[in-house]
Amino acid sequence: MIAPANTIRKRLRLRHLQLMMALSETESLRSAADELAMTQPAATKALKELEDTMGASLFVRHARGMQATVYGEAVMRYARVVFEDLDELREELAAIEAGDIGKVRIGAVMAPAPELLTKVIVQLKDAHPRLHITVQIDTSDVLVQALxxxxxxxxxxxxxxxxxxxxxxxxxxxxxxxxxxARPGHPVFESAGRPKLDELAGYAWIVQPHPSPMREIIDQTFRESRVAPPVSTVETSSILTTLSLLRDSDMLAVLPSSVADYYASLDTIASIATPLRGRLAPYGLILRSNRRISPATQLVIEAIRAA
Structure with a gap:
């Protein structure tokens, strides 16, 4: 029976997690003990303590070594998180010692990138030059999994x-x-009036991969309009690839209006008046509710809310 949380908190030791990390790499108690400069009896005792603490068998022993049970795999996964957090703690302490205020890793969909994120990052770097910021632009499913x-x-x-x-x-x-x-000067702009969706379907389209919300809206538009979707498509979530393809071809693409307006102001692309039936759900700030927020991350959160 799995032990209560307070029992695990009281009895769990860092050496138990170190042993699990070593076992995840070696699958041999002797090799794990050697890696941690422990005797094999000491390693055996530590593993037994850990299994008693958790209330579950973590490994199946066999002639060729040890194989983690589903409980053992879970403990190893959380052990990795603990040591990753300790690495981050050390980096944050070293940054504070050096006069920095830490680092923050931001993931974002396309829409807020040109205006919101740009404004936030410029303001933060002006106020805190030694704040380290990394930004990843991708679809929500990829970003949430990374979070x-x-x-x-x-x-x-x-x-x-x-x-x-x-x-x-x-x-x-x-x-x-x-x-x-589409690109400025695309043939679709030569005809008067608003192009119909079935006319646009004859061109190649650049679309985001499934299961992105934007792709669902595109599919919904064709379905509800009773128009066959384009037979020629290129799937990508990269804005750079999309802009390059638009520039050098007669392809069409779908972008958030804020992104389209930004690049239209640079004469890179032009918007077509044909509307899309669907509308994306609001985007927002997503955090892990069970994780501590670092001072650097809190700065970014406050800047995003203010912007």
Missing amino acids: QQDQLDIVVGRIPYGFPANDLSFETLAEEALAIV
Whole structure:
């Protein structure tokens, strides 16, 4: 029977987790003991203590070594998180000692990138030049998974429908509309009036991969308009690839209106008046509800809310 949480807190020791990390790499108690400079009896005793603490068998012993049970795999996964957190703690302490204020890893969908994130990052770097910021632009499903795997600290996006999100919090920031875009001078702009969707379907389209919300809106538009979707498509979530393809071809693409307006102001693309039927759900600030927020991350959160 799995032990109560307070029992685990009282009895769990760092050496238990070190042993689990070593066993995850070696699958041999003797090799793990050697790696940790322990005797094999001491390693055997520590593993027994850990199994008693957890209230579950963590390994199956066999002639060729040890194989982790489903409980053992779970403990090893959390052991890795603990040591990753300790590495981050050390980096944060070293940064404070050096006069820095830490680092923050931001993930965002396309819509807030040109204006919101740019404004936030410029303001933060002006106020805190030694704040280290990394930004990853991708679809919400990729970003939320990275957040849950401790590869990001903040996501500005959406929690995908049906995605396991018990450990996530969501704070609405803004809504966004979508626009169909093409290069300036595209043949579609030569005819008077608003192009019909079936005319546009004859061109190749650049679309985001499934299961992104933007792709669902595109599919919904064709379905509800009773128009066959484009037979020629390129799937990508990269804005750079999308802009390059639009520049050198007669392809069409769908972008958040804020992104379309930004690049239209640079004469890179132009919006087509044909509307899309659907509308994306609001994007927002996504955090792990069960994780401590670092001072650097809190600075970014406050800047995003203010912007």
